[in-house]
Amino acid sequence: MSKSSTPKKNSPKTSKKNKANGVKSPQKKENLKDLKKQIDLLEDKYLRLKAEFDNFRRRKSEEISKILLYDGENILKSFLPIFDDLQRTIAASERTSGKNPKESIKEGLSMVNNKLEKFLENNNIKRFGSIGDLVDPELHDAMMTKYDEKKEENTILEVFENGFTYREKVIRHAKVIVNKK
Numbered sequence: 001m002s003k004s005s006t007p008k009k010n011s012p013k014t015s016k017k018n019k020a021n022g023v024k025s026p027q028k029k030e031n032l033k034d035l036k037k038q039i040d041l042l043e044d045k046y047l048r049l050k051a052e053f054d055n056f057r058r059r060k061s062e063e064i065s066k067i068l069l070y071d072g073e074n075i076l077k078s079f080l081p082i083f084d085d086l087q088r089t090i091a092a093s094e095r096t097s098g099k100n101p102k103e104s105i106k107e108g109l110s111m112v113n114n115k116l117e118k119f120l121e122n123n124n125i126k127r128f129g130s131i132g133d134l135v136d137p138e139l140h141d142a143m144m145t146k147y148d149e150k151k152e153e154n155t156i157l158e159v160f161e162n163g164f165t166y167r168e169k170v171i172r173h174a175k176v177i178v179n180k181k
Contacts, residue, residue: 075123082115120164129163129174131156139163141173145180155179 089108093101120127129140135154146157156176163174 078119078122082112082119085112085115124167125171126165127162128165129156129159129161129176131159135176135178139170139173140178141175142178143175144177146177147181148179149181151179153179153181 085108089105089112092108093105132151133156134152135142135156140156140163143160148155148157151157155178156174157179158177160175160177161172163170164172
């Protein structure tokens with residue numbers, strides 16, 4: 001018999017050749033299926049997490065927009081009682097009976113002023129720019145200069161408008177008249 005006519009048995013050498021030629025054993029097929037399942041699960045997890053994060057980002061963006069939209073609401077609410085007092089003062093000045101109208105208006109305006117002062121204080125708004133202070137270019141706008149020999153140079157002689165700070169930030173500079181020698 002010749003070598004070519006004899007049937008070949010699967011020897012260890014031939015089974016290695018079959019594996020190398022792309023024939024897979026049942027165990028490797030099972031491992032491959034398991035790996036594909038894991039990949040599919042991880043892809044699904046990733047897509048769900050990505051969608052959840054996108055929803056979170058959208059909700060936060062909407063929430064911040066609403067906060068900014070109604071940011072001044074508390075300040076406006078705290079200002080309304082002052083407005084009410086001003087309205088009552090006007091109404092009282094129109095119907096004063098027996099009382100001096102100037103006195104009732106003065107009392108009403110004094111009440112409104114006190115509430116405004118408290119409103120500013122409660123909202124961390126501080127006034128600056130008083131007569132006698134030294135001018136600070138970071139805080140004051142010198143509108144004019146005058147000469148007063150009794151006062152030091154760069155002293156504020158008059159205040160057109162007070163300046164205000166909000167939490168240590170200047171929100172309006174004081175407009176003043178300054179002494180120049």
